[in-house]
Amino acid sequence: MNNKTLGSIGEAIAEAYLKKHGYKILERNYRLKIGEIDLIAEKDNGISFIEVKSRSSKKFGTAKEAVNFQKQFKIRKVAEYYLMKAKKEYFYVNFDVIECYSNDEIEHIKNCF
Numbered sequence: 001m002n003n004k005t006l007g008s009i010g011e012a013i014a015e016a017y018l019k020k021h022g023y024k025i026l027e028r029n030y031r032l033k034i035g036e037i038d039l040i041a042e043k044d045n046g047i048s049f050i051e052v053k054s055r056s057s058k059k060f061g062t063a064k065e066a067v068n069f070q071k072q073f074k075i076r077k078v079a080e081y082y083l084m085k086a087k088k089e090y091f092y093v094n095f096d097v098i099e100c101y102s103n104d105e106i107e108h109i110k111n112c113f
Contacts, residue, residue: 001056010054010100011038017098017106023048032081035074039098040082046092048110049079054100063099064109072113 015025023041030037039050051071053063075095083093099107 006054006056006102007052010098011052013054013100013106014050014052014098015039017108018050021108027082030078030082032078035071035078037075037078037082042090045090046094047083047086047090048094048096049075049082050096050098051075052098052100054102056102058101063101064097064107064112067097067113 011028015028018025018039018041021043023043025039025041026047027037027040030040037049038052039048041048041050051067053066055063072095079093079095083090094111095113097109097112099105099109
């Protein structure tokens with residue numbers, strides 16, 4: 001399976017996971033020239049900007065380790081723009097990572113950066 005397919009499957013799994021846990025999906029693959037946010041979701045008057053990382057295994061490290069400082073910076077910049085344009089104010093803002101592995105393991109790391 002190629003990386004693009006694995007990534008698409010991971011995003012679908014992450015979206016289903018979030019819905020199951022009471023999140024409302026606001027955006028999928030929200031893109032600006034400077035970067036992209038995989039999922040933007042709302043829950044309990046808060047908003048979460050979520051990076052989804054999919055891997056076939058942990059053999060070469062965990063998925064969250066791929067969310068380096070540069071990626072975090074881009075996600076924050078895109079989130080700033082999104083919040084500036086939003087028609088709603090939120091009580092809290094989270095930056096989360098959801099790791100999806102091919103063995104059906106999912107880890108939701110909330111407010112991790």
